[in-house]
Amino acid sequence: MSDTRIRSWKDKILFTPGPLTTSQAVKLAMLRDLGSRDFEFIESIKDIRRRLLQIGGVTPSEYTAIPMQGSGTFGLEAVVSSVMPADGKLLVVRNGAYGKRLAQIATVLKVPTVELVVPEDKKPAAEDVAATLDKDPGITHVAMVHCETTTGLINPVLAVGEVIAKRSRQFIVDAMSSFGAVPIDLAKAHVDYLVSSANKCIEGVPGFSFVVAKLGSLKATAGLARSVSLDIYAQWRGLEENGQFRFTPPTHSLLAFRQALVELEEEGGVEARAARYRANYETLVAGMREMGFEEYLSPHDQGYIITSFRFPAHPRFSFERFYKALNERGYVIYPGKVSDADCFRIGSIGRIFPNDVRDLLGAIREALAELGVEPRTWQAQ
């Protein structure tokens, strides 16, 4: 395939929670064959790790960034399997499918696990986390999702982190769909381990996840890992010693990620990215409401990363046909994951702009017409 063909490539636009639409420069950064022990590649890893700490607002004296092969779930599994001591107990604060997955990871690993289950349309209260910890002194670690991608709700990491630290427990945060676009001060939120991945708000391509770990906590986990490949302590030691991954790294994906990090900086950092995603979200919600769609969450709880919309209660609406009609027009949306309501999801993240959202809204009008669903003629379910 010639370069011209790649440059004129026009993929469908992804309004999903990831993988996402990426810039052309991110895709082009992959057209290299670098050896994993190559000096230039090692420098790239170093630069990536440095930039990740910057995004988290922390310094290398307090925190370290550890890339890990595999998708986001592999990163979560790596943390839970690497940092929970044999006599540890995990509290999972859960208000959606991704919180549920955290508990599943711990249970499969035979880590004693308790859950604080909160309705999917509600934020957990820091006082409830505090009460759960006070009742059960055996709990050593707490895990919570930052942006619960099921609904798009942003959980109160700062408030929860404070009550956890006050009780000397450790805090694991799944920031998969928020890191890079929702400001978070890791030190202030007392986060011990934050996990995110390459192909969400940083706008890289899939291939690896990464952990931003508090050094003091990480150093105490030597020998705790229940897995060879997913051992984050060993991965960190390896990176510190020779700058290399222990096992074959996703070289192309890392090169794309470095370019994505440069673009994040050029855009103006986390605040500027947040502003673009918020503009996408506001454009989306205004247009959807105008057609009669209703969000699953109340606007007060809704974040700007991804939005769950209720199916229209119209006899001619079918999600499969709606999805297909949009797909044929070049737009990819996402099925719902809320457990107690029929919803679909539309993401505001990736290399997309308010103009792309306006185009999507036009395609949604056309799709509704194709289905025979008149806008504003239904009650949301």
Ligand SMILES: *Cc1c(COP(=O)(O)O)cnc(C)c1O
């Ligand atoms: C995307 C996501 C994950 C991980 O998904 P992978 O498919 O394994 O990359 C985990 N948690 C949340 C909150 C997510 O949004």
